Amino acid sequence: MRAELAARLAWQAHAAFVIAKKDALVYYLKPPVVTFGIVFPVFFFLAFAAGRTLAPESLVPGIVAMALFFTASAIGPLVTPWERQAKTYERLVTSPASLGAILAGDALAGAVFGAVLTLMPIALGVAATPAAIARPAELALGVVFGAAAFSALGVLLAAPATDTPSQVMMLSNLVRLPLIFVSGVFVPHAEMPSWGQSLAPLSPLSYAADLIRVGFGQTAYFSVASDVAALAVFAVFFLAAARLFHARGRARGR
Secondary structure, eight states: OHHHHHHHHHHHHHHHHHHHHHHIIIIISOHHHHHHHHHHHHHHHHHHHTTSOOOHHHHHHHHHHHHHHHHHHHSHHHHHHHHHHTTOHHHHHTSSSOHHHHHHHHHHHHHHHHHHHHHHHHHHHHHHSSOOOSOHHHHHHHHHHHHHHHHHHHHHHTOSOOSOHHHHHHHHHHHHHHHHHTTTSSSOGGGSOHHHHHHGGGOHHHHHHHHHHHHTTOOOSSOHHHHHHHHHHHHHHHHHHHHHHHHHHHHTTO
16 A cells, blocks of 8 residues: 555656656746846846945845746746647646646746756856855755745746736736835845834745845844745645645636
């Protein structure tokens, strides 16, 4: 019985890996996607920081956190609508791969994409500014767990039963932008108004940015343990919610 269960789990894990590989080849490894994932968060952050007296080494952790958030969560919301448009979604959900494996594969592709692309702003920040990596373990935890949470959020945002990417993008921006502004990326948590400090724990970006700041030698607002735990909880919650909403859509024939 245990051997049979282990074999089924191994098969579903392999299916998730195959789906992640398919997503990477079809959706992620495109020059416009890669360029957008790197350039947009950098200029978005710099536009907000323009005119402010921030030291370069203080800018780098924020840029890294923004790049991770956008790259890991940008394409996930669009995968399912694109699959529906291409008429491959029905074939995918009726395959032997479980719904959980399909969503896990989508999340894995987004997490790897976000984590790998985030290495570029890290390298540029260290090379071009006085910023230095002081605690690499905490930085790695922030990138890995942040990528997992953000990609799972992207999969959740793909739950609406639609084949129109623009509809999903409207929902995605409606959700992601508030999460950015209460995360402490632009304004340190200690300098935020009381209502902002109250809302900050609701954003997964708050915890990833906190870990990344610690990785660059800055002071943590929360704690390393609570940051990692919160990101893990967010990732599991987002995937569980995504599975629930996708299953409800399937039950309704959508």
